[in-house]
Amino acid sequence: MKVGVIGTGGMGNVHARHYKNIHGVELFAWDRDADKLGAFSKQHEATKATSYDDLLSQVDLVDICLPTPLHVDAVLQAIEAGVATLVEKPMARRLAECQTMIEAAKAKGVQLGVGHVVRFFPEHRRVHNLVLEGSIGNPASCRMRRGGKAPLGSEGWFRDPEQSGGVMLDLAIHDYDWMRWTFGEVKQVFAKSVRLGKTVSGAKFEGDYALTTLTFESGVVGHSEATWMDPAGFRSTLEVSGSEGIVEYDSRSAPSVRVSTDSQLAIASQMDGADDPYFLHLSAVVSAVRTGSPMPITGEEGMKAVAIAEAAIVSAMENRPVDPRELLKKALES
Numbered sequence: 038m039k040v041g042v043i044g045t046g047g048m049g050n051v052h053a054r055h056y057k058n059i060h061g062v063e064l065f066a067w068d069r070d071a072d073k074l075g076a077f078s079k080q081h082e083a084t085k086a087t088s089y090d091d092l093l094s095q096v097d098l099v100d101i102c103l104p105t106p107l108h109v110d111a112v113l114q115a116i117e118a119g120v121a122t123l124v125e126k127p128m129a130r131r132l133a134e135c136q137t138m139i140e141a142a143k144a145k146g147v148q149l150g151v152g153h154v155v156r157f158f159p160e161h162r163r164v165h166n167l168v169l170e171g172s173i174g175n176p177a178s179c180r181m182r183r184g185g186k187a188p189l190g191s192e193g194w195f196r197d198p199e200q201s202g203g204v205m206l207d208l209a210i211h212d213y214d215w216m217r218w219t220f221g222e223v224k225q226v227f228a229k230s231v232r233l234g235k236t237v238s239g240a241k242f243e244g245d246y247a248l249t250t251l252t253f254e255s256g257v258v259g260h261s262e263a264t265w266m267d268p269a270g271f272r273s274t275l276e277v278s279g280s281e282g283i284v285e286y287d288s289r290s291a292p293s294v295r296v297s298t299d300s301q302l303a304i305a306s307q308m309d310g311a312d313d314p315y316f317l318h319l320s321a322v323v324s325a326v327r328t329g330s331p332m333p334i335t336g337e338e339g340m341k342a343v344a345i346a347e348a349a350i351v352s353a354m355e356n357r358p359v360d361p362r363e364l365l366k367k368a369l370e371s
């Protein structure tokens with residue numbers, strides 16, 4: 038299996054480390070930055086391509102780890118070349134671009150997957166399964182928090198909301214996707230954002246924080262907090278309350294997952310550090326390409342996550358609730 042990575046920055050390097058541990062994978066790479074490409078190919082024993090076209094001509098699967106605004110063109114070029122494609126989350130900067138990618142992949146019969154790796158975090162998967170198994174009865178509410186220091190990225194693209202979409206599209210989308218995967222479709226989003234609301238002024242970098250309330254078709258109420266204003270470093274937390282108990286996760290606690298019900302005071306569970314989510318996700322992607330089966334997280338799933346994020350952005354900017362299903366409908370009709 039020949040795998041090509043385009044974008045040898047932060048995520049390209051994370052992915053490459055894990056591809057090397059997947060049996061039978063041979064790595065290829067392309068980046069416009071010759072120094073980064075050189076260091077990457079040395080570190081991961083990857084063959085350097087001379088252009089993106091050259092990369093596509095050599096591989097069975099391409100993994101797009103470019104800044105978000107560049108996803109759409111890179112995906113369309115890969116599909117045109119008939120190469121199975123994995124694109125990092127968020128699938129695209131704009132919802133309409135997701136639809137263009139999905140249609141192109143369908144027309145060409147090319148597999149298209151999106152890197153919503155949080156579904157492969159063992160703790161998040163465990164909580165998802167506990168909820169679906171009914172361990173806490175009927176779920177009623179979910180609270181998720183994700184954040185850390187503001188990332189920079191090459192040439193500071195993360196800190197330009199026009200490019201990254203800010204915390205809602207770039208960071209909270211992990212939790213929007215996890216909640217949608219666990220509780221089903223979202224019927225209303227209401228968001229408040231420090232950056233978009235311009236309530237913090239005067240600072241060179243204003244910081245970015247967003248609070249989103251999601252109402253699911255099932256009646257579950259979700260609450261997502263995302264921040265790039267936490268100098269203490271990365272932390273994610275998750276709490277689901279149901280009719281018979283509560284399940285909680287905190288990335289800074291050990292054990293990180295706890296379930297409490299009336300009948301059982303607390304079941305604590307410590308995950309195995311060997312279950313690396315990136316390895317699990319990329320292994321599933323490689324296996325889907327080998328067998329010709331659908332990608333573990335399809336383009337359609339990636340698009341629905343972008344619809345929630347776009348609804349949150351519109352909500353924060355216009356101070357009104359937004360139905361992401363309406364945005365999806367518009368994008369599908371356009």
Ligand SMILES: NC(=O)c1ccc[n+]([C@@H]2O[C@H](COP(=O)([O-])OP(=O)(O)OC[C@H]3O[C@@H](n4cnc5c(N)ncnc54)[C@H](O)[C@@H]3O)[C@@H](O)[C@H]2O)c1
Nearest residue numbers: 044045046047048068069070102103104105125126190191
């Ligand atoms: N799944 C996750 O947990 C996670 C975490 C961080 C970032 N991401 C996503 O991964 C993607 C990449 O983020 P990153 O942190 O790796 O960014 P980055 O800035 O660290 O890396 C991007 C790389 O792309 C290269 N590049 C830029 N333009 C190019 C072009 N036209 N042709 C070839 N190479 C080009 C840059 O030189 C750089 O090496 C983003 O969509 C981001 O949102 C996902």
